[in-house]
Amino acid sequence: MRDVLVLGAGMAGVGAALHLQSRGWTVALVDRSAPGSETSYGNAGIIQGEAVEPYAMPRDLATLFAIALGRSNDVHYDVRALPHHVGPLLRYWWHSSPRRHRRASEVYAGLIAHATAEHDALIGEAGAANLVDRGGFRILYRTARAMDAAAAAAERLRARYGVRSQPLSAATLSALEPALKVTGEGAIHQLDAWSIRDPGRLVAAYAGLFRRRGGSLVRGEAETLTRTATGWAVRSADGPVEASAAVVALGPWSPELLRRFGYAFPMVRKRGYHRHWRSGRGLNLPLMDAANGYVMAPMVQGTRITTGAEFAAPEAGGMPVQLLRAEAAARELVDLGAPRENTPWIGTRPCMPDMLPVVGEAPRHRGLWLHFGHGHQGFTLGPTTGRLLAEMMSGTPPFVAPLPLRPGRY
Template identity: 75%
Template sequence: MRSAIVLGAGMAGVGTALHLQQRGWSVVLVDRGEPGRETSYGNAGIIQSEAVEPYAMPRDRASLWAIATGRSNDVHYEVRSLHRHLGPLLRYWWHSAPRRHAAASRACAGLIAHAAPEHAALIEAAGAADLVRRGGFRVLHREGRAMQDAVAEAERLRARYGVRSRVLSPDALAAAEPALKRTGAGAIHWEDPWSVRDPGALVSAYAALFVRRGGTLLRGEAESLGPGGRGWRVRTADGTVEAEAAVVALGPWSPALLRRFGYRIAMVRKRGYHRHWRSTRLLDLPLLDAQNGTVLAPMAAGLRITTGAELAGPEAATGPAQLARAEAAARDLLDLGGPHENAPWSGIRPCMPDLLPVVGPAPRHPGLWLQFGHGHQGFTLGPATGRLLAEAMSGETPLVPAAPFSPGRR
């Protein structure tokens, strides 16, 4: 029986472990903590079937100036830490040019098409349907010009990819979401995405399914990964385990580990925040306030208010500025109660400069496989990229062309 160690029990790692297991592999899933407690826990909880094109860096002067001067809440940065991000950010800007972004979008759209079906199979097998709502989500636009642009963009995505959406007038949005105090210029309702009321619990449910099917889940430190008699080994709380293959699915921590093996991987590390509020009247569906770069998501713990991206140093203390602005914008839309937590959650989104995740074999180390860099879409894409990697490891025909995601791509 073929064997593998999967490092990282977030959505990408758990998805990979389950797909390898389905193909007859003996799999040990290793994490330093509980499954789904890091980046996979802290997102807005949306399985985004509408996200057929990856997030590009703005290239127009107005958007870049708004970010540079701090008027946009989509991105917040620390000047003293910006040099750490400059190289990856310049590559991100380069890959966001129209022609290169179009190529990345073709690859991303093919993968996104498999995201919901892959989740659906796991949700049913894990008995996790109570965590999932299949009603889409909405994007609120406060100003008329922004709403007009959003309508045109929704029509473009419908024509090119078949993405379904509805345009909601301010009155229609008020009827759909009575808790809103104001409805701006209306909203786009993306109809096909699913929302999850506890993202960490869904990852945990998938991990429990993996264990029920005979998989092994262990506490361990990824930094101990090294060559072993059978291929690769890692130390765990239960002793050293070995396998013929190892998968690095450590999200933002992947480049640091792989540096030990001679790989220099550029990554844009975006910090994000959220906090739950005890709102007396929750929203029916998640709502993205486009002007303020925040998602208001009804969760089991209350109303989760999320932020955009913060560019800071790895040792920098968490900062309240971006979340404070997001919470003030939310208070303008809803009657918020008190915060559920005194201190907000924060985590890192691992974004590749060329906009696509890294999925495939390490170029110079047989038996070492990579699965990370999903940016804002790890929660959405983890099971689909897990299948793509498991197919490559098993010698099967991939569900989508694998070359755009290859670790050796140029």
């Protein structure tokens, strides 16, 4: 019998559930909250068709000193929390050598190449086209030196991977985004990306499609996962739910559950914040302010500012240092207006040290499949790696090579 419990209804879980369903599996999608209400809700909403190279850990001394001294808004850390992070960070450092990063990028680019097409199919079927802008996003540079370096990097990505982008002068940027008061030295317009005006609502629309096709959405607690004589079971609000297979797609919560089954996945947990502002005249497309490490995106809820990586203790409360700095920098660019929420949203990017997601069967547990660790691009990649997982589980030839993503590498 092809039946499966998919644990976690973020973009990774919903993406896998839809692909399993279309290959004939009976799927129960289990979450303790509504679909798309955690990390897949709070992100910058960019389907990053341009993100062919995953974020490596900086290894040059100037950048490391800037981070250590708190001068970069890309990264913030609480020194007392570092013991929680040091193991995964050392492995991240090792994997970030130019040679290893190049190898990871080849794999990553092979996944990213499918991202917009995989979303396109689901957006069409889910009737969610109203949430999508296919016009890309822009990265603003405040100095000529930064703009020149970005143009050279963009040209390198075009030559190597075919990533399409266009340098924009300050005057062109101003004409395209009349809300901008400052346009710096111009921007790089990333043309292969799409943006979503409410990321959580896109996941909810995909979950709606899953339900219309006959899938069941179950409120349940993944921590109750147990092995049964014939497969796997969890407790739900309506009693136990069982299936022959289970998929762990719990984003940043995945390693916690898997620890109970004897697995120690070294996740690099990069927290990020967002908040919405009631801007009068907003931007047309998302804008990254490269010098200040944030993205400002036009959303249904207002202008959403999302921040870079923060290393905090596991249950630490909010320290919105980066968000305050980002707000100050964003106010130079646009009229932000008043914030919508009293307290910023906090989430965690589930990054793996080798910058690649974990996709495949658990090495020591038959029928337990893993689908997490999508880092900075899980909103982009959920449907793509969901398809790969479904193909592997169904015994059909995988459309991309699964070996570099196998769970057994940890």
